Amino acid sequence: MSRSRLLGQSVVKRRGVLALGGGVAGGVLLGRPPIDGDAVQARVTSRPVPRSTPGLVRSRDALTHAQTGDVTPTSGVLWARGEAPGQLQVRLRSGGRVIGTRVGPAGTADTDFTARVSLAGLEPGRDYEADLWFAGPDGTESDPTHVSFTTPSATPARTTFAWSGDTCGQGYGISPDAGGLFAYGAVADLRPDVFIHCGDNIYADEPITDTMVEVDGSVWRNVVTEHVQRPAQTLAEFRGRYRYVLLDENVRRLHATTPVISQWDDHETTNNWYPGEILNDETTTFRYTDERRVDVLARMGRQAFQEYMPIGEAHLLGRGSTGFAEKGLYRKVPRGA
Structure with a gap:
C-alpha cells in the first residue's frame, strides 16, 4: 500500500489519488483548489523538535464524544460515548425549539460505553x-455534548461533500506541534x-x-496512549x-x-489481510506477539x-464466531433526487 499520511497528517495520497475535498451540485463536480503537498509538508516540518524532546504521553484516553451519521432526508443516527455505564439521553431541537426527547440504549462495558439512537x-x-x-444508575448525569446536522433536500439541490481516508497511518499520530x-x-x-x-x-x-525522526532530521512528536504503542491484538x-x-x-x-x-478497509484489522491468514514476522512490518490469527483479529x-x-x-452485523460477515455491511444513504 502506498505511503500515506492524509488524515494522520502530511502527504496527501491514498493509493495515488488526491482525496481531501470535493463537492457535487446538481450532479456536477465542483472543483476545489488543488492541495499543495509541499506546502503541507513544510507546515509539518518547518518547526523541528530537538531530538531530546520527549513525546507527549497521556496515561488515560477516557473521553465523552458525540457524532452524527448516515443522515438521509428523513432519518439519521446519533452516536455517543460516555466514561461510565449510563443510559443515553437525547434532546432534539430545530428552529429554536425542542421537538422531541429520547431515552436510548445503555452504554456499558460490553459496548465500551458507546450507544446510538436511530432517528426517523x-x-x-x-x-x-x-x-x-x-444518565448513570445512581442518578448522576454527564455534561451534554452538542451536535448539529442538516437533512438533505428531497428535491434536486446543491450539496457539498468532503471525502478522505487513512487516519494516523505510518506512525503519524496526533502532534500538537503540527496542530x-x-x-x-x-x-x-x-x-x-x-x-x-x-x-x-x-x-x-x-x-x-x-517520536519519529523525519527525513530532514526533525522530530515528529506524538501524543501517545497505552493502547496504540503496538499492533492491536486485543479488543x-x-x-x-x-x-x-x-x-x-x-x-x-x-x-x-x-x-x-x-x-471499512483493511487497516481496521491489519494490512492486506485475507481469511484464514496466520501472520508471521517475515510478512508483517511490525511483530505480533500475542495473536497472529487474522480471523481472531478481524x-x-x-x-x-x-x-x-x-x-x-438495523445495519450492524452480528459478532458471530469470526470477523467475517455472513453478509456485507451494506446500507443506502440517499441524498438528493
Whole structure:
C-alpha cells in the first residue's frame, strides 16, 4: 500500500489519488483548489523538535464524544460515548425549539460505553441540533455534548461533500506541534454537508510511538496512549485506537457539525489481510506477539469498528464466531433526487 499520511497528517495520497475535498451540485463536480503537498509538508516540518524532546504521553484516553451519521432526508443516527455505564439521553431541537426527547440504549462495558439512537420522521432540508448525555444508575448525569446536522433536500439541490481516508497511518499520530490532525480541521472549515470516510479509520497494525525522526532530521512528536504503542491484538487495543482519534480537537469539531458516512478497509484489522491468514514476522512490518490469527483479529476489529461508527442498529452485523460477515455491511444513504 502506498505511503500515506492524509488524515494522520502530511502527504496527501491514498493509493495515488488526491482525496481531501470535493463537492457535487446538481450532479456536477465542483472543483476545489488543488492541495499543495509541499506546502503541507513544510507546515509539518518547518518547526523541528530537538531530538531530546520527549513525546507527549497521556496515561488515560477516557473521553465523552458525540457524532452524527448516515443522515438521509428523513432519518439519521446519533452516536455517543460516555466514561461510565449510563443510559443515553437525547434532546432534539430545530428552529429554536425542542421537538422531541429520547431515552436510548445503555452504554456499558460490553459496548465500551458507546450507544446510538436511530432517528426517523425527520423533515427534508431542515437544520437540527441535538444534546446527548448519559444518565448513570445512581442518578448522576454527564455534561451534554452538542451536535448539529442538516437533512438533505428531497428535491434536486446543491450539496457539498468532503471525502478522505487513512487516519494516523505510518506512525503519524496526533502532534500538537503540527496542530493535531489538522486535515480534519480543514474539512470542518469547509462546512460540507457530509463527510465520507473511505476506510482505514485507524491503522491497527502500526504502532504510534512518542517520536519519529523525519527525513530532514526533525522530530515528529506524538501524543501517545497505552493502547496504540503496538499492533492491536486485543479488543481493548482495537477500541483504544478509535478513542485515540477522538481525542483530537479537529476531529471533535468536524463531528460536532458534519454527518459522517464511514466505510471499512483493511487497516481496521491489519494490512492486506485475507481469511484464514496466520501472520508471521517475515510478512508483517511490525511483530505480533500475542495473536497472529487474522480471523481472531478481524472479529475484534469488526466489533470495535461497529461500536465506534455512527451506523444504525438495523445495519450492524452480528459478532458471530469470526470477523467475517455472513453478509456485507451494506446500507443506502440517499441524498438528493
